[in-house]
Amino acid sequence: EWTMAGFRAAKIEEIRQQVGSAKVICGLSGGVDSSVAAVLIHEAIGDQLTCVYVDHGLMRAGESEQVVSLFRNHYNIPLVHVNAETLFLNGLAGVTDPEAKRKFIGKTFIEVFEEEAKKIGGAQFLAQGTLYPDVIESVSFSGGPSVTIKSHHNVGGLPERMDLKLVEPLRELFKDEVRLLGKELGLTDAFVGRHPFPGPGLAIRIPGEVTKERCDILRKADAIYLEEIRNAGLYDAIWQAFAVLLPVRTVGVMGDHRTYDSVCGLRAVTSVDGMTADVYPFDAAFLSRVATRIVNEVQGINRVVYDYTSKPPGTIEWE
Numbered sequence: 001e002w003t004m005a006g007f008r009a010a011k012i013e014e015i016r017q018q019v020g021s022a023k024v025i026c027g028l029s030g031g032v033d034s035s036v037a038a039v040l041i042h043e044a045i046g047d048q049l050t051c052v053y054v055d056h057g058l059m060r061a062g063e064s065e066q067v068v069s070l071f072r073n074h075y076n077i078p079l080v081h082v083n084a085e086t087l088f089l090n091g092l093a094g095v096t097d098p099e100a101k102r103k104f105i106g107k108t109f110i111e112v113f114e115e116e117a118k119k120i121g122g123a124q125f126l127a128q129g130t131l132y133p134d135v136i137e138s139v140s141f142s143g144g145p146s147v148t149i150k151s152h153h154n155v156g157g158l159p160e161r162m163d164l165k166l167v168e169p170l171r172e173l174f175k176d177e178v179r180l181l182g183k184e185l186g187l188t189d190a191f192v193g194r195h196p197f198p199g200p201g202l203a204i205r206i207p208g209e210v211t212k213e214r215c216d217i218l219r220k221a222d223a224i225y226l227e228e229i230r231n232a233g234l235y236d237a238i239w240q241a242f243a244v245l246l247p248v249r250t251v252g253v254m255g256d257h258r259t260y261d262s263v264c265g266l267r268a269v270t271s272v273d274g275m276t277a278d279v280y281p282f283d284a285a286f287l288s289r290v291a292t293r294i295v296n297e298v299q300g301i302n303r304v305v306y307d308y309t310s311k312p313p314g315t316i317e318w319e
């Protein structure tokens, strides 16, 4: 009989066999997949594993702190936290094209990771939280034959360049199975149930130029939206929900004066695998509450709109 406990034990044995006494480095993204992979590998080989968290400064409010504290304090897994916010924001200055943003972030991510891996030194393996759908998607992404809608951000090419062998213990699993494995390994429901988050982070939720100021504005609006979703008990019914900050300013009125500020878009979808998605049908009172809070509490936003586009023809992210 197949059980998750059995899978865990078998994988631990397999990882030990594969790795022997060699050093392994693992790139953490803050997401569920790489975290579960890291915890599993740490259980197998202990401090032969070092995790590297390249923090591009494009994470949601409080997220980097949560990841760092989970690994260092809760699991006691060696973790290098690289704060590369300035490097990323400087490189993104003046960049408005969505593909150019994705390419810059992907390339810079690999460069920073590689530099850190060299500093650690002596690693022979690179661990990744690759899932079964990732294995298939690299063959045919977005359902279409050889049409790349968006270039995805991963560490492709890095293993060859650094002459590292791959450790990918989640390759046979689907997302829901990774969540179960995470729970088996002691991660909380709240952690393993987190919505997916794209590698390029908030940069692709800020159409137009990405600046520190706009990231901060978006983080505030996004945190309010997610807080209301959690309070309403809707978080687990939604595949992904997030705010976007538009490069459009509109006129509004606050008290007795005129405002001229940015528009915030809200997105929430249901989906099975991210390949297709339906709009989540919030009730009007919920959306009004979120809109009111965002306009009142976030300086720089004076209008909130809800995205009513399914995928296809829209995509989930805006860029």
Ligand code: XMP
Residues within 6 Å of the ligand: 149, 150, 151, 152, 153, 196, 197, 198, 199, 200, 240, 274, 275, 311, 314, 315, 316, 317, 318, 319
């Ligand atoms: P789209 O916007 O293409 O997104 O409908 C489908 C799913 O993929 C996520 N996404 C990414 N995930 N790196 C990732 O790891 C990326 O570059 C990336 N771009 C989009 C998106 O959040 C959604 O869940």
